[in-house]
Every structure is written in C-alpha cells, then in structure tokens.
C-alpha cells in the first residue's frame with residue numbers, strides 16, 4: 001500500500017516565489033496515494049495559476065472565503081473537517097503573522113482556525129525576514145501551539161542573500177509529511193489526554209558548565225539550555241517526573257519540572273551521581289566542559305605578560321560514569337560534532353557504553369548551539385533514526401517518544 005493512501009492533505013499556498021515548486025509537491029504527494037486539495041491566497045496567485053494546481057491535483061482549487069459558488073461546492077468548514085493534515089508551503093512571514101495573531105480574514109487563515117487537523121508550516125522568506133524578532137516571535141508562538149515546522153532550510157535565496165529562510169526541497173517536504181502522518185497513524189499520544197511516561201523519573205542535564213580561571217573569568221561554551229529544557233518539557237507533558245540539572249542559562253524552567261542549578265562540571269557530576277540511581281532515564285544534553293583549570297587563582301590574574309598559560313585537567317565524564325553504575329538508568333548521550341558525525345557519535349555510543357546517542361551537527365547554520373531549531377540523528381547499537389530540522393520543542397517530542405520506545409524494548413529484553 002502507498003504510504004499516504006487514503007490521506008486527505010490540504011495544501012495551503014501563500015505568496016512567495018517558492019510557490020512555483022508546488023505543482024511538483026502536489027504531484028509527489030499524489031504519487032504516494034494522497035488526495036490533495038489546494039487553497040491559495042491572493043498573493044500565491046501572483047506566482048502560480050489556480051488552473052495549474054487544479055490540473056495536477058485533479059480537484060477544484062479554493063481561493064476565496066466569500067465565493068458563494070465555492071461555498072456551495074465545499075464550504076470552508078467542510079474543507080477544514082475534510083483535511084487529515086494541512087501543509088502550508090510556501091509559508092510567508094505574512095501568513096505566519098496572520099495565523100499567530102488568530103486572524104481569519106481569508107480562506108487559508110480561516111481554515112487554520114477551523115480545523116482540528118495537525119498543521120505543518122514550511123517557511124519561505126528572505127533570511128533577514130526570518131531572523132526578524134517579529135517572525136521569530138510568531139514562530140515560537142506557533143510552535144508552542146503545536147504547529148509543526150518543516151524547515152526553513154539554508155542556502156542561496158531568490159533575492160541573492162544566503163542564509164536561513166529557503167523553503168525545503170519538495171523531496172524533503174514529502175518525506176517529512178509522510179513521517180508526520182505515520183506518527184499519528186502509529187498512535188502518537190495526544191499529550192493533552194495521554195500520559196505514557198506516567199510513573200517514570202527522567203533526569204536531564206542541560207546548558208553549559210563554567211570552569212573558573214580566577215574570581216572573575218571562566219571557560220564555557222555557547223549552550224543556551226534550549227534543547228535540554230525542550231526535552232524536559234516534552235517528557236513532563238507526557239507524564240514523567242522530571243529533574244533538570246542545569247548550568248547557568250537565561251531561559252525559563254519548563255513548568256512542573258524541578259531544576260538543580262550548578263556552575264561547574266564537577267558540580268554537575270556530583271548532582272548527577274546523587275540523583276541518577278533514582279531515575280529511569282538519564283539524558284545528557286549538557287555541553288559539559290571537558291577540561292577545568294588545574295589551579296584556580298584565588299585573586300584576579302593581572303595582565304603582566306603578553307602570553308599566558310593555563311594548566312587544564314580533564315573533567316569527569318558524567319554520562320560515562322552514569323552508564324557505568326550497576327543500577328544505571330536507560331542512558332542517552334548527545335554528540336555535538338562538526339564533521340564525520342556518524343563516525344564520532346557511534347564512537348561515543350560504544351566508548352561511553354550508552355544505550356542511545358543523539359548526534360547533532362553543530363557546524364550547520366541555523367541549528368545546534370543557541371538556535372531555536374535543531375536536527376538529530378539518533379543511534380543505538382543496532383539502528384538509527386533521523387529527526388530532521390525542526391523547532392527544538394517539536395524535535396524534543398519526537399526524541400522523547402523514541403527514547404520511550406527503546407526504553408520499553410530494553411525492559412522486555
């Protein structure tokens with residue numbers, strides 16, 4: 001059977017140059033068995049004609065909220081109920097802002113309010129517009145409300161700029177749509193009603209550590225804590241009792257999660273070793289400094305020389321020490337890599353004796369350290385799962401469910 005057989009996909013097209021890719025997108029979704037209906041904004045029609053989309057989808061294209069004939073054929077509420085899944089591609093900054101504001105002044109925005117179907121947004125805009133605080137606020141609002149983001153991708157843009165904001169390629173959008181639809185076909189839990197992690201204790205490290213040089217200086221890294229806190233929030237929403245051991249961060253602790261604040265790797269190691277025996281699952285998302293200063297100066301070091309040498313000694317490996325406990329929790333590490341991601345991640349999985357490792361390429365623009373988005377490849381000794389670029393909150397939900405599944409399997413074996 002084709003993977004999208006019988007699925008009703010509503011494709012919302014807004015007015016960006018990437019709209020020229022949508023006939024191919026419709027064709028590819030139909031190839032996988034989906035029934036596709038298209039809704040266009042006025043802006044979209046400046047880039048591609050409804051006739052083209054009608055021809056490739058084999059369905060009438062809807063473009064107006066106030067068209068009596070169209071409402072007679074399939075009214076906007078019927079259309080909202082018809083869809084199993086709504087994909088908005090390309091999604092301009094304007095359509096994201098309208099949806100985030102709860103507007104319903106055209107057919108597409110009205111459908112977003114009127115539907116119970118999951119909605120995915122594939123942004124497409126100039127990189128400066130994507131990074132603008134207004135767009136980032138709308139992105140965060142929509143992610144919090146449960147909208148899924150497919151991209152944006154990075155690269156050369158129609159305007160000549162290079163950066164984040166390109167609509168993902170048609171192949172990627174089709175793959176992500178299939179993955180998203182298969183998660184609810186596989187009964188991904190509704191977090192509002194189901195609590196599959198109830199009774200489990202999750203311990204999660206997050207953020208950076210700081211290694212003091214003297215009373216005013218330290219060595220650290222760019223971790224913001226966003227990835228670890230998103231995992232904590234997702235696990236908590238699915239019913240787990242969650243404790244976060246966090247280095248210094250400036251983000252809010254997710255509700256109903258306990259936070260233990262630490263500064264250095266040695267502090268984090270001690271807290272983790274104390275708390276881990278109680279935990280069912282340990283996720284090491286923190287960016288722990290591998291080395292600390294051998295002799296921390298008790299007074300501020302003076303700039304008396306042109307060069308200076310710091311003696312560093314290795315910090316304890318927290319995740320490896322947890323994995324070595326006789327009563328160890330199911331132990332998940334992270335691997336932050338800039339090259340040969342799979343090779344290094346698999347090396348850490350084996351060397352640290354982990355149950356699972358989530359690898360991210362921290363050299364790719366628009367993901368990893370201090371970004372709102374990330375992409376992961378999750379390895380166990382016998383398989384791997386790709387979690388493509390998405391908001392950290394969306395990615396965390398997928399990761400937590402994957403950990404839960406592997407954890408349950410480990411209890412059976």
Ligand code: PMT
Pocket residue numbers: 205206207222223224225226227228265284285286287288289290315316317318319320332333334335336337348360362368369370371
């Ligand atoms: O915090 P954000 O800004 O959201 O960024 C997220 C992130 C990039 C920090 C996160 O996704 C991530 O990759 N975290 C792991 C960072 C890291 O230190 O990776 P590593 O490859 O150097 O370490 C491998 C594993 O060993 C990690 O699980 C790490 O927590 C652990 N480790 C490392 C050293 C040490 N002394 N003790 C450890 O437990």
